[in-house]
Amino acid sequence: MILLFNFYSIAKERLFFILIFFFSSSHLISQTNTRDSLQLKLKLFSENAAETTEYVSILNKLAHSYRFINPDSLKFYADKALNSSQRISYFDGEIEASIRQGDYYSDIGNPKKADEVYKSIQNQLLINEHPKLLVELLKSMSLNHFFNEDIKKGFDSSYKAISIAKNNNLKKTEATLRHNLGYVYWSNNLYDEAQEEYIIADSLWNISGDAMDLAITKSNIALNALDKGDLKMARVYIDKSIDFLAKTQNLLWISRIYRVNARYFVAKRMFDTALSWNQKSDSILKLIDNPRDELQANELFSKIYINKNELKKAEPYILEMHSLAKKINDQRFIKQSYFYLKELEFQIGNLPKMITYQRAFDSLSLKINVAGKINNLKFLRAKQEFDKEQLRIKLENEKKLSQQKSVNRVIVFALIISLIIAMLIRQNNSNQKEANRKLKEINSTKDRIFSIIGHDLKTPLNTLKELLELFKDKAISPKEMIALTPRIQNNVDYSTFTLNNLLYWAQSQMDGIRADPSKMNITKIVADTIAVFSIEALKKNIQIRNKITAEYIVDFDCEHLRIIFRNLISNAIKFTPNNGEIEICSDSTSIHTTIKICDTGIGIDENTYSKLFNQDKMYSTKGTNNEKGTGLGLSICKELLQKNNSLLKIEPNSPNGSCFIITIPKT
Structure with missing residues (x-):
């Protein structure tokens, strides 16, 4: 509504x-x-x-x-x-x-x-x-x-x-409510508040209303603007309302907006134009039975003609206005008709009647003005109380919201502290677990090192010591000593090789290995390594085929490269049975150089392969002739290759044994 x-x-x-x-x-x-x-x-x-x-x-x-x-x-x-x-x-x-x-x-x-x-x-x-x-x-x-x-x-x-x-999102309903409030404000002369509600209603009707909704709202905005004295705004909304009403063909409202337009021209003191628009409004009203609108039209005719000083033309409209106002008991228009009748009697010189109308006008004006002021005062007080109550509620809500925000901040802070503490505890537990793991590794490493020192190094050295003491005490002859020299040589070489591996592995565990790359000739290093292990290969009648013919120059740490090849060739000999073969070949592209060391040995099954690079426990197996090992060789090879930006790949269980592939990038 x-x-x-x-x-x-x-x-x-x-x-x-x-x-x-x-x-x-x-x-x-x-x-x-x-x-x-x-x-x-x-x-x-x-x-x-x-x-x-x-x-x-x-x-x-x-x-x-x-x-x-x-x-x-x-x-x-x-x-x-x-x-x-x-x-x-x-x-x-x-x-x-x-x-x-x-x-x-x-x-x-x-x-x-x-x-x-x-x-x-x-x-x-x-x-x-x-x-x-x-x-x-x-x-x-x-x-x-x-x-x-x-x-x-x-x-x-x-x-x-x-x-x-x-x-x-009930836009039409909200528009109606806003319009109703606009009317309440307007009827109590609060034109700014009325305009605000009307404008909101108008914007909502633009989304959800029809032409009639928009026309009525714009008409009331125009009427409010006239009463406010804002003729510029009134003009804009009168024109907009007329445009929308033309689409509806609603005669009653067309007559009303014409009457609002007439009022606009009265305010502009353009009485002839005002008269023309009110006549248009009145001609439409004759097709409609609506006494209240007829009353308003007659009041406007009276006002226009009196302002034009054409009292004879005003007289029938004043009398009709007075009659209609009494018929529907509209006190405001009865009062206004007394004023116009008083003006008529004054012009014709009928002073007794003029005084009668003046007294009636004064009496009714007093009643209406007093009642109006009381009503407006009650309205303003009620509005003030409402606004005060809304402000109190708003302040209370803001206070509650502020308190809630404070509580929320405390809760969030407590949660953050709890989370930090939980993270620290978790991190501490994780660090503790990692420390325990590392300690376990260190203990395992220590045990393994002492085992290597105690057995793999101590035994050959003790043997050498005993032989030297026997020779010193002349318990064995020089000829017998010479005969034992190859065995002594073998023990010393094995001990040196094992000791080097042990030192490099210990260095890697302390993150102490640093690569110092330089231009290296792989072909030469491979040949030198084969020569070192020729006696070992000969003992098992293993033929080492070196198929690297071209010279390959790479950027690599010299000592690291030697250790890698010694370990890989030593491993190949260790796990290749008597009368077996080891083949070393190479390949080169524009990107990298590849060296393959393949044997016809026992191969590597999946279970063994999964244990080769286990950081928690060193894994070692005996060779085909029960040769001992430390379990360090492949781990050292992998570590040294990584330090030199290279890779080690193993192909286990190949048809002819195992194949170890080294890939070195070119720079």
């Missing part, structure tokens, strides 16, 4: 303002046609003896259409809708019908009973969430409060309804 024009009446020495509304489903000019259409639909339902949700909806719409027109008809259809809704258990229909019953009590001047009905409905809607019906209820409650001059409650219900409509 959108509030339109206002007027005042005096009753029992108190001022009551009467509000005229139009309904969003049917504008005033078309309400009769709408009711006829609804009555026809209702008749069809009645003939079919059908009670459905649609039937209830028609009854509720009919009840709504009689609001402010015929309270008895409103009550009749609301009761029928309620009974039908209860029979078919239609909750929405029952609630809407109950709202219409509350409207009935509000319309007949029983706001207390209306409020009781509305509150009983409100309790049901708070339990059953239904925003559309709740907004409709609050809208009716706000009007009842305004009728009963309980302005504070009226504002409270209106703004609650607006909040719910906004939160549920």
Whole structure:
């Protein structure tokens, strides 16, 4: 429902303002046609003896259409809708019908009973969430409060309804509520507040309304601007309203906007133009039976002709205005007619009548002015109380929000501290676990080192020591000593080789290995290494085939490269049976150089392969002739190759043994 024009009446020495509304489903000019259409639909339902949700909806719409027109008809259809809704258990229909019953009590001047009905409905809607019906209820409650001059409650219900409509994207409903509030402000001369609400309503209608909605809102913005004295704004919205009304062909509202336009030209003191527009408005009104609009048109004619000093032309309009005002008991227009009648009698020199009209005008003016001031004062006080209450609620909410934010900050801070502590504990546990693991590794490494020193190094050295003591004590002859020299040589070579591996491995565990690359000839180093192990190979009758013919120069640490080849060739000899073969070949591309050391040995099964580079435990197996090993060789090779940006790849279980592939990038 959108509030339109206002007027005042005096009753029992108190001022009551009467509000005229139009309904969003049917504008005033078309309400009769709408009711006829609804009555026809209702008749069809009645003939079919059908009670459905649609039937209830028609009854509720009919009840709504009689609001402010015929309270008895409103009550009749609301009761029928309620009974039908209860029979078919239609909750929405029952609630809407109950709202219409509350409207009935509000319309007949029983706001207390209306409020009781509305509150009983409100309790049901708070339990059953239904925003559309709740907004409709609050809208009716706000009007009842305004009728009963309980302005504070009226504002409270209106703004609650607006909040719910906004939160549920009910733009048309919010626009109606905003427009109603705009009217309430305008009728109490709060033009700035009225303009703000009207403008919001207009923007919402632009999204969800039709041409009629937009035309009425713009018309009321224009009227508000005129009363405010903002003629520039009034001109803009008069033109916009006329454009939209042209699309609707709604004669009543076209006549009204023409009358607003006439008022604009009166304000501009362009009385001939004002007269032309009011005549257009009046010619349309003759097609419509609407006494109140006729009254306003006659008042405007009177004002225009008096300003033009054409009293004879003004006289019939003044008399008609006086007659209509008394007929519908509009005190404001009765007062205005007394003023114009006094002016007429003054011009013709009839002083007794002039004095009579002057006294009537003064008396009624006093009543209306006093009542108006009392009403406006009550309104302003109620508005002030409402604003103060809203400010208090806002400050309380801000205080609660601030307190909640403080609590949240403390909670967040505590959570952060707890998280940091938990992370530190977890990190400490992780560090402890890592330290325990490393300690375990160190202990394992220590045990392994001592095992190597105690067995693999100590035994050959003790043997050498014993031989030297025997030779010193002349227990063996020089000839026997010479005969034992190859064995001594072998023990010394093995010990030296093992000791070197052990030192490099220990260095790697302490992250102490540093590569010092230089240009190295791989071909030469491979040949030198083969020569070192030629005796070992000869003992097992293993043939080493060196197929590297070209010279390959790479950037590599010299000592590292020697250790790598010694370990790999030593391994190949160790795990190749007697009469086997070892083949060393190479390949070169523009990117890298590849060296392959392949043997016809026992190969490497998957279980052994998975243990070769185990950092937690060194793994060693005996050779084909029970040769001992430390389990360090391959780990050292891998570590040294990584330090020189190179790779070691092993192909286990190849058809002819194992193949170790070294890939060295070219720079």
